[in-house]
Amino acid sequence: MTTSPNPAFDVKTLRTTVLEMAYAGSTVHIGCAFSIIELLAVLYRNHLRYPGNDPQASDRDYLVLSKGHGVMAQYACMRELGWLPDEAFTRYFSDGSDLKGLSDSRIPGLEVTSGSLGHGFSVGVGIAMGAKLSGTDQRTFALVGDGELNEGPIWEGALFAAHNKLKNFMVIVDENGFQAMGRTDEVLNLGSIQAKFESFGFETATVDGHDERAIDDAIARLNASASSAPKALVARTIKGKGVPFMEGDNIWHYTRLNPETYEKALAAVAGGVQ
């Protein structure tokens, strides 16, 4: 299997793209896009295989964005791959445009229609089961939010994936510690996510979700494992990462940029203020 061209997926560029489109469309969900930037950058740069750079190649790997609320981060990566025109970003949320605020599987490159949480995990398990039955080496990655783990089907699918030894399936949990109404430990305490997946029979690891090298190493190590268990990578992240005034402030789940906060955010990303 040949791999796709290899854009840089520079995280500053990706965050800038998210800000540009969020400002153009006057949209929300910036915080949940920023927490998965490094995860997506590493996946697209080093792990996902799209033969011929074709987002619909039948022998591609699958990235299922189950937490559809972070879709702007994925759009930003798809722009790097040349799958989306610049106009899609400048016209984001305009009447008659294609890209929505939550992922829509009719856009090549997006595998599921998400936003209603807990769906993509199961679809990903099904895709992985299909690859196993077909005997291909395709991998499926399902990116879920920690808040999304409230949903029951996640755990139904986890049982199935472990029971059927879907070693080609990896769930990556964006553990940013927040869900819509507050901190996850205040809304519905998840306890140790890694221990939960471990107890379901997954091979697990936890990383700093903003350390690209650590993410890369963890994914490579899990993929290389001889174990037949499905994999779970828990990524500790910061909601709003990259813009100090957004970091850890759940209001950026809902807040729109104004000219002042837009400029301030752009400058923060460009300056790499951490």
Added chain:
Amino acid sequence: MRDAFSDALVRLATVDPKVLLLTGDHGYALFDKFRKSCPKQYINAGIAEQNMIGMAAGLARAGFRPIVYGLSAFVPVRVLEQIKLDIAHDQLPVILIGDGAGFVYAQLGTSHQSTEDIACARSIPHLSVYSPADRFELTACMDRAYKAHAPVYIRMGKSDRGDVHADNLPGGINGLLELKRGEARDIAFIATGSLVRTALDIACERYPRASVWSAPVIKPIDVSQVVDICRHSSVIAVLEEHSVLGGLGSVIAEIASEFAPTRVLRIGVRDRFSQHCGSYAYLLKEHGLDRPGIEKRLEDYLSAN
């Protein structure tokens, strides 16, 4: 009908190795033949219907042809959102089987009785809804669903009410099937599933001038055919073991009122849950869907209108 279902499963899976049967831990003896004939194409997804539907979507995306089996109280009703978002949205070729529709699980109570599934399913874009009346219609529905390469919900109700056709339907199913020719300006019975046999019996014995139609395909319905029936009939009586809200009666009434105003009597479950425990026959009677109940409703309606 259940033997025909088992045979159709084995036949389709034998011809096409991409056919997979998924069950939510239901169908104990029903799948013996399938499991023996096609063991690698059988997946028991456990008592986890939501995940099962999502996985079926994933398997379809990976090139497989999933046939998902559940009780109709669960598939499609419990998992309606997964069907909508994961399957129907992208027109994935998944066949959904909802068994035990209506009052099949009479003694088990509300959780297993299913009289709202047609209404739920037919409002989802791209999702077809079939409701066979006997083994011949079931076989034709399975073939049509497989060939459609698109999402289909097949409702399987009480399966031992007797054949309504004499033989296989070599031409398949296209639209409503005329079981008894009637005379112009008389009653037309349009029924689906378990009540087709009842409609035929009532018409043959009580209304010899009436026509009787079976509707194994509820969506997409052949609108011009329904309009034609409306124009040639004085009154339409629709029979279904399903709520009068959103089922076949609604389909016919919607078309009649828009294109060919005709009186449409919807005979079905009248927006209520079953009250008592009892046999299938008992529950039909409780809901006025046994033969005397239907006949009385029809007589009352005809005499009052």
